[in-house]
Amino acid sequence: MVGSLNIAANHTRPDIAFATSRLASVVSRPSHEQLEAAKRLVRYVSATASVGLEYSGVRQRLQRGAADVKSGEMLLSCYTGASFNSVKADGTSIGGYVCLLGGGAVSWRSKKQNEVGLSSCETEYMALHHGAKEVVWLMRLLEELGVGQEEPTVVFCDNESAVKLAKNACLHGLTKHIRPKWHWVRRLLDKEVRLEIVKTHQQAADIFTKRLAEADHWKGMKLAGMSVH
Template sequence: MSDLGLMHYCLGIEVWQKEEVVFLTQSKYARDLLYKFNMQDCKTLSTPMDVNMKLTAYDESKKVDSYLYKQLVGSLIYLTHTRPDISYVVGVVSQFMQNPSQAHWKSAKRILRYIQGTLNFGLKYEQPEVPMLVGYTDADWASNIDDRRYTSGHTFSYGTTTVSWSSKRQPTVALSSTKTEYRALNNATQEAVWLRRLLVDLGQSQVDATTISCDNQSCIHLAKNLILHAQTKHIEIHYHFVREKILDETFDLVFCKSEDQMADIFTKSLGKCKFKKFLTLLGIEECNFIIEGEC
């Protein structure tokens, strides 16, 4: 154990420490979860959700035990504390806990197949060379096929690893993709304000503006150009909180290509190559401190 570093265990979360590296995982919890649902010998999959999968509450396949389904989904929700890579898909399957079907159950078990192949994955934290807070925000307009509500997501990294993330199905229907992206940007901006204040308390004040990347040009123009606001009165006034933060140079809103939009992993299912790329960018990797059988 001393050669590999010190491990602390609290409420299912393992904290592995060695020199200047800290690793957060839930490998034992994940392994116990597989045994609980008799999936310890299941075949592995490279992504937690099929890229073309669209689940609906009006699925006509056979219904399953809702109590068992709730147990599985609840256990997976706890696993997202150190596994942001499953946040989106867990959010999707959690929408059907009242009346789950075989299709919903199959999708939830697919997450376990993905977990089986990534048991020792977690968040790796190192001393950042450039201690800068950087964010990404995204939204998937009208993505829910039942009510056309959208899913928003954002992520913030400090150095090379994610420190805050969110994947949330919003309670309203947006009338345009711009409005969708702008609301998602507002949520990300509020989170960034809180993180900057937290870093001040930790003695890591951010001198420069925090960069937030968005892949929607209309949203960026709206936030930066006051003239356009007269054409968007349907967007509630409090969402212009974003513009105030840009004017006082707390934040810098920049455009990024869709293929580089890390927040995509929190708003939609992705293909294998793109999913793996974002895993690396989020700082999620296998913990090489773990000895098989000791965790």
């Protein structure tokens, strides 16, 4: 059951990526409640069979200082996020990202982080790292397809401290323990990646990192480019 859900979650249904990821983590020894949760997810997918990704081709209005993107231009963008200490069993967090192009999601991820973050800044910083890696790969893919973009891809994060940490190489007591690999994103700044802070209510990655109320869930689906066909 979870395997079938996982196929959909990875290819056509980003709205179930978070739930499927959590179910996959307990698939070896599921409890009665977890089995019922899997059944509810199957019923949800069946009831929303008309929902899917839509690539409308409309341009994405990404703020570039005082000017927006030129009319008709489509640019890759990415939203990253994490829910701090959301896995109570081991103190880890759920990280996620979604990359958008042409009005819809082209790549996304919802996964428990392997390391325990000591603050929301640290967990968001790790999520930023994974999102930036995906952006670099997608930019190179688009370049090979002959539709590369000249300017950096905007990566949005709603944690101001994480963005400041990426932009400022100075270490201090609260961040000096962070592994060097997570600082890789700094090498990409203003070359392949441009970091921007996004307001929480516009955070498209929330649907991949936490359980949301119904209204917020549907809003997250819309932000990811999903609609009823």
